[in-house]
Structures are given as C-alpha cells and as structure tokens.
Amino acid sequence: MELIVFDLDGTLLDSGGSISDYTRDTLAALAHRGVAYTVATGRTLHASRDLLAPHGFHLPQVYKNGVMIWYPGTDEYSHQNYLAHREIEHVLQAVMAEGLAPFVFTLQSGNRHVIYHTPLKNEVETRLAALYEKNDDITVLPAENLPVDAEITNISAIGSSGAIAGIENLIHAEPHLVAYSGAAWEGDGWCWIDIHHSDASKGGAIETLRRQLQARRVVCFGDSDNDLSMFAQADESYAPDNASPHIKKAATAVIGHHDEDGIARFLRHRFQIDS
Secondary structure (H helix, E strand, C coil): CEEEEECHHHHHCCCCCCCCHHHHHHHHHHHHCCCEEEEECCCCHHHCHHHHHHHCCCCCEEEHHHCEEEECCCCEEEECCCECHHHHHHHHHHHHHCCCCCEEEEEECCCEEEEEECCCCCHHHHHHHHHHHCCCCEEEEEHHHCCCCCCEEEEEEEEEHHHHHHHHHHHCCCCCEEEEEEECCCCCCEEEEEEEECCCCHHHHHHHHHHHHCCCEEEEECCCHHHHHHHHHCCEEEEECCCCHHHHHHCCEEECCHHHCHHHHHHHHHCCCCC
16 A cells, blocks of 8 residues: 655645645545545544545554554544653743743543643733634633643644744754744744644654555645754655745655645646646
C-alpha cells in the first residue's frame, strides 16, 4: 500500500481554509480507486473533523504535529509526549510576559478535551475562546482550575508577530520543547504559536502509521517547518509553490500553489485521473 499524507493549512487547503471543489473531486476519485490517504496537521481534531468528514478521510489521522493520532472508526486516540507541569512553567511565563493569554490544551478521562486559559487580553483572544466554547466536545475553563495531574498536549497563543517572536526567543533554549508559528487567519499582523514536547513530531507519527497500516511507501505534502520531520521519514515529499524556500529545498520536488489546487493537480497526473 502507498500512503498519501497531507498537511492541511497552506497545502491541501486554499488560503481561505477550505477544500476547493476541484480538490474535493480529486479526493473522491482517489477514494474510488482505493488510494490510501490521511492528514498530518498542527490543527486539533476539532478544528479539522467537520472539514474532512465529507471527503473520505477514514484512516487514522495525525493531529497537533504528532502529539496524538485519532482513529475515526473507534473515536479513540493514541497519544504520548505530554508536557509536565515543570515543563510548562517557563512557557506560561514567556507567553504572559508578552502580554498574551496562553491556551493550555489537555486530554482528560473519557477522551474529554479541556482548554484552560489565563485572563484574556484582547478581542482576538476573546473570539478564539468563544470559538472553542461553541464546540460540544471542548470545555473551556480558567487556568486556576488546571488539575495538577492534567495531561497537557500543547500550549498555544495568538498575538502580534513581535510578541510571538519574543515567546519563541524565550523558550528556544528549552531542550524538551518545540514551537511552531505562522500567520493567523485574523490577519492584520496577527500570528499564532503552538508549543509541545520535542519528542512529538509528524515524522514520528507517520512512522507509527506506516507500521500499523503496513504501508510500502509514504508520499507526503507540506509547506511549513512542522512538515520537515515528515519529509525526512517519507519516501517522497512535495512542497507547494507557496512554501518557504528552505521547505522547497528539503522536498523531493516543488509542485503547484495551494490556491491553484497544486496538490490535486499533481495527484491527478500521478494517478492518471481525467481532468
């Protein structure tokens, strides 16, 4: 079996965060032919499930940059590399030092997701918390309610590019942490940052799926730093034209722009699907 693995934002999705009609039809054609495909994303399951549900994503899926793998058939997770409280103390201090509210993601008994945050500092953080609260599968609580034995998957924040860069600089020397950041959908200079255990990666999760699914080859698509570990483990790796130069350099080849259905057009050619 050949396993196709997609990053989402900046890769399979267009700049509006959607799956285009052309890509939708391509995924349907792949599914009809029995081509195996899944996702490896920095997103949470809850930020992806409704988007992916109509498009034949039935295999295990990688979330939070490899912190967890979700199995759609059983609605169960395999997960590891949680953050200990001693490891998050510096992260919380770094985020709050930049005047931002950290969002602490936890997975609790019964696969219940609870997000804890300090007092919100701006309208964007308030909208983000409200968006989380709309999801029936997520509980949002003040940070003082965080249990001492909570299983912490990651910590996120949103703010100006300068503030996010300041957080990255403060935690850069932490040996057990890794941070990824990028432009936020909110625009106007807003950026996001996501911090998790350094042992978690898309590459490690993809190797787990390779063994579980007995995949002969893995072909992956990605555009960001958090995809490099996946590139290193895959048999083939492809970067869309919108990726950064160092991502393109690490890829097997560069293909079309994500706003021009680059991944879908590549796959139609590879699998000889009529346009």
